Amino acid sequence: MDLAGISGLLTEIGWALLESLPPYREDEALALGEQLRQAGHDPALVAAALTQSRLRGAARGKFGPFADGMLFTATGLEQATRLSVAARHAQRFVSAGIDRVADLGCGIGADSMALATFDREVLAVERDEVTAAVATMNLRHWPEATVRCADATTTDLTGFGGAFVDPARRGETGKRLLDPRLGSPPLSFVLDLAARLPAVGVKTAPGIPHHLVPEGAEAQWISVAGEVVEAGLWFGLLARDGVRRSALVVPGDGEEASPVELSDTDLPTVGAGPVADYLYEPDGAVIRAGLVAQVAAMVGGHLVDPTIAYVTSPTLVRSPLARAYTVEDVFAFQLKTLRSWLRDRGIGRLTIKKRGTAVQPEQLRRQLKVSAAWGDAEATIVLTRVSGRQSVIAVRPITG
Numbered sequence: 320m321d322l323a324g325i326s327g328l329l330t331e332i333g334w335a336l337l338e339s340l341p342p343y344r345e346d347e348a349l350a351l352g353e354q355l356r357q358a359g360h361d362p363a364l365v366a367a368a369l370t371q372s373r374l375r376g377a378a379r380g381k382f383g384p385f386a387d388g389m390l391f392t393a394t395g396l397e398q399a400t401r402l403s404v405a406a407r408h409a410q411r412f413v414s415a416g417i418d419r420v421a422d423l424g425c426g427i428g429a430d431s432m433a434l435a436t437f438d439r440e441v442l443a444v445e446r447d448e449v450t451a452a453v454a455t456m457n458l459r460h461w462p463e464a465t466v467r468c469a470d471a472t473t474t475d476l477t478g479f480g481g482a483f484v485d486p487a488r489r490g491e492t493g494k495r496l497l498d499p500r501l502g503s504p505p506l507s508f509v510l511d512l513a514a515r516l517p518a519v520g521v522k523t524a525p526g527i528p529h530h531l532v533p534e535g536a537e538a539q540w541i542s543v544a545g546e547v548v549e550a551g552l553w554f555g556l557l558a559r560d561g562v563r564r565s566a567l568v569v570p571g572d573g574e575e576a577s578p579v580e581l582s583d584t585d586l587p588t589v590g591a592g593p594v595a596d597y598l599y600e601p602d603g604a605v606i607r608a609g610l611v612a613q614v615a616a617m618v619g620g621h622l623v624d625p626t627i628a629y630v631t632s633p634t635l636v637r638s639p640l641a642r643a644y645t646v647e648d649v650f651a652f653q654l655k656t657l658r659s660w661l662r663d664r665g666i667g668r669l670t671i672k673k674r675g676t677a678v679q680p681e682q683l684r685r686q687l688k689v690s691a692a693w694g695d696a697e698a699t700i701v702l703t704r705v706s707g708r709q710s711v712i713a714v715r716p717i718t719g
């Protein structure tokens with residue numbers, strides 16, 4: 320969406336048109352557009368309003384009902400922090416007692432909205448003109464938030480106690496950049512900032528290798544509804560005492576559970592051993608943070624292999640930090656043995672999970688020739704290494 324499109328929507332007529340639209344439906348959009356143009360609306364404005372309506376619909380996953388009062392660009396929405404996570408970022412500044420925060424590379428303004436909601440005075444800096452206009456609109460309810468269209472790397476931060484940086488992570492070709500040193504602004508800028516300001520945070524890709532986590536920073540991996548969405552690096556007053564790595568597991572919208580956190584303050588030593596009655600698959604944020612041993616200790620178990628992120632235990636402990644399965648069988652991986660095992664049990668529907676093995680689930684499925692004629696029983700198998708051997712663990716997911 321270009322500046323003309325956004326500007327059109329910010330006129331009284333444009334905003335009224337956008338607000339009058341019904342919830343977006345792809346199959347009705349063409350007819351609705353035609354109807355609006357027939358009614359005398361400017362075609363460019365109709366196109367902009369329908370695009371915005373579609374983006375609002377798509378934004379509900381990140382912003383819930385707030386999306387209906389916001390504006391978006393497609394890239395801005397894709398890069399935006401979901402509100403539940405932005406609130407976590409903002410809470411760090413609140414806990415550290417930082418009142419004035421600069422949001423450097425603010426995008427459509429999600430993190431700034433969360434900071435302003437927590438009564439912080441926010442300077443939101445965005446170099447892209449259209450995105451800055453969108454952020455201005457999204458922050459209209461908070462007079463203590465100011466949007467400035469400028470380069471964050473040359474912005475004067477005198478008087479600011481803290482800064483949050485969420486760098487753009489797409490290269491020239493549109494390819495995702497996992498290395499924070501290549502983001503815009505780059506990690507070097509953040510490190511320089513952290514040396515000057517008491518409280519600095521930066522959002523990075525979940526795949527950031529541990530060796531790139533700067534000395535003295537706390538790295539926190541966050542998952543939402545089982546998907547790892549980011550690794551935040553927190554410096555100075557925003558890093559918690561003694562915590563280098565932590566994981567925050569946030570439930571999906573509508574789930575009743577509360578977020579759960581784990582950190583490396585007390586890292587147990589856990590060995591590997593035979594598969595017991597229950598198998599645990601730690602949440603991705605826990606794995607990325609390197610805290611699988613914590614989960615093993617929590618469930619009174621051990622690893623199935625020193626190099627694999629599966630935990631096993633004779634006890635069932637329910638936790639959002641790991642998905643639990645009842646173990647039904649364990650045997651060495653061999654195509655023939657596995658096929659007989661499935662056929663003998665009338666398995667017609669098979670879920671294949673794997674970790675630490677080169678086997679490709681879809682290729683294996685073809686080789687196994689699982690047939691509905693075998694029966695309609697269902698099974699889940701985990702292909703992994705158990706004490707160094709390629710093995711099959713047949714499991715049943717524990718639900719609820």
Ligand SMILES: C[S@@+](CC[C@H](N)C(=O)[O-])C[C@H]1O[C@@H](n2cnc3c(N)ncnc32)[C@H](O)[C@@H]1O
Pocket residue numbers: 395398399400401423424425426427428429430444445446447450469470471472485486487488503504
């Ligand atoms: C990942 S997005 C920020 C998303 C934002 N945290 C949110 O939740 O909506 C990064 C933004 O930084 C902006 N940006 C990149 N380099 C910049 C710079 N040097 N100065 C200002 N903005 C910059 C990009 O235009 C992009 O909109």
